Amino acid sequence: MKTKKPPLTHLFRKKDIFESTQFRLTLLYSGLLMLFLVVFIAVVYTILYATIFKDQERELKSSVSQEARNIENYLKYQDHEGHLDFRNQESLVKDVDQFFYYVVNLSGEVVLGDERIPELRPKILTAISNWKPGRNEILQETFQVEFSKKRENGKDRRDEFRPAQRTNTIRLIIAGQPIYYDGKVIGMLYIGKEISLAYQVFKWLLIILIVLAVLFSGVALIISYYMSKKAMVPITRAFSRQQEFTADASHELRTPLSIMLSSINALEMTLDLKKEDYSNKLLFNMKNEVKRMTGLISDLLTLARSDSGIVEHVTESFDFCRIAKEVFESVRSIAESKQIKLYFDAPETLFINGDSQRLTQLLYILLDNAIKYTENGGEAQLSLSLEEKNLLITMTDTGVGISSEDHEHIFERFYRVDKARTRQVGGHGLGLPxxxxxxxxxxxxxxxxxxxxxxSTFFIKIPIK
Incomplete structure (x- = not known):
């Protein structure tokens, strides 16, 4: 018993080409927006990073240069005769932005200095001991510190340095300047500036920018979706009109073609023409062309209806082997005219649920394709079998074959591998689609x-109930 179901286009035809195109447009638009955002974030972050840290380095270079001149002037004023000797000069080098300052003699001994975290002095001296600063050169160092909970004097000097309370990692930029006396180097001045807070700020800034980028990516996808949807509206309308025209034209052309074919058949019956007559050859050619046009119109109508979703999917229970045998026998004469041997391999019965009319059309297409592109004296075999809950259809021939680069295109409409050969054997590239x-x-x-x-061998797998 046949039962008709309403046409469910989204179930019975492949994914709409417009949906895939809109999806690609959405990805393209969102990708461009995200690329602009990433470039913008990178430029802004780089400019801020370079500006702030370069400004820190510039201030440090200016500070060490100024302090070195102050020391040199002090030594000349006190007339220390080239010795680094400081008395009552606690205020000589003093800057609230400095993390440390050391005045080191030629022997590497610290003759004057101070730091905010005394525990770091050995590590800092180790870092600068082998460093010979060039002109305007800046040294960057990172130190790990473990603080004691209490100081002996009851006061924790970290109160003077708030950023160190929040992390055990201290980042410093260090600048060095030689100290001259009468044109000779008598020592070195090193000044360090703490940039841990700046690093922490930029770390959080980067996290914030990444979070904003993720949020904006969602907004970009939504915006891109509506942009692509709006862009597809005129294309969808134009294609829908083209579909309607193809379906209407195909339907209207079937009637005159049927009349023409009937008229030619009537002429053949009424006129006593011999095969050698010119009139008979004209009627024969006309009849073949009308049949070819009728087949083309039928294929176009089928595809137009499948695109528009107006083709009803009929489900019925039937013996597929019986239908296959009938189709096989109907094309046998065509195969024999080319001396092609046909083989049929199938069980006695094979009951399935499906659209018998469409599956019959499928077998005609496969057999016609195999015979059409197989040379005289070749072979073709149609096989039917069951594998678990799947119907397997295999169509094998010894024909001209298909090159590997054409495999992905043969199911496209109007695509023909060898156009010259296709014109000889007939066909318009709609059978396989x-x-x-x-x-x-x-x-x-x-x-x-x-x-x-x-x-060629075509493998078809259809789930059955």
Whole structure:
């Protein structure tokens, strides 16, 4: 008993090309927006990073240069005769932005200095001991510190240095300047500036920018979706009109073609023409062309209806082997005219649920394709079998074959591998696209295995109930 179901386009045909195009447009638009955002964030972050840290380095260079001149002036004023000797000069080097300052003699001994965290002095001296600062050179160092909970005097000097309370990692930039007396170097001045807070700020700034980028990516996707949807509106309308025109034109052309074919058949019956007569050859050519046009119109109508979703999917229970045998016998005469041997391999009965009319059309397409592209004296075999809950259809031939680069295109409409040969044997590149649509309307798959001049094999798998 046949039961008709309403047309469910989204179930019985492949994914709409417009949906995939809109998806690609959405990705393209969102990708461009995200690229602009990433470039903007990178530029802003780089400018801020370079500006702030370069400004810190510039201030440090100015400070060490100024302090070195102050020391040199002090030594000349006190007339220390080239010795680094400081008395009552606690205020000589003093800057609230400095983390440490050391005046080191030529022997590497610290003759004057101070730091905010005394525990770091050995590490700092180790870091600068082998460093010979060039002109305007800045040294960057990172130190790890473990603070004691209490000081002996009851006061924790970290109160003077708030950023160190929050982390055990201290980042410093260090500048060095030689100290001269009468044109000779008598020592070095090193000043360090703490930049841990700046690093922490930039770390959080980067996290904030990344979070904003993630949030904006969602907004970009939404905006891109509506932009692509709006861009597809005129294209969708134009294609829908083209579909309607193709379906209407195909439907209207079927009637005059049927009349023409009937008229030619009537002429053949009424006129007593011999095969050698010119008139008979004209009627024969006209009849073949009308049949070819009728087949083309029928294929176009099928595809137009499948695109618009107006084709009803009929589900019925039937013996597929019986239908396959009838189709096989109907094309036998065509195969014999080319001396092609046909083989049929199937069980006695094979009951399935599906659209018998469409599956019959599928077999006609496969057999016609195999016979059409197989040379005289070749072979073709149609096989049916069951594998678990799947119907397997295999169509094998010893024909001209298909090159590997054409495998992905043969199911495209109007695509023909060898256009010159196709014109000789007939065909308009719609058979395999229709076959694919029929298979996919039954939730199945169709694949091809073929090599040039070595024949082809089509594998079809359709789930059955």
């Amino acid at each position: 229709i076959a694919k649509w029929i298979v996919e309307s039954h939730k199945g798959t169709i694949q091809v295995s073929s090599e040039k001049d070595k024949g």
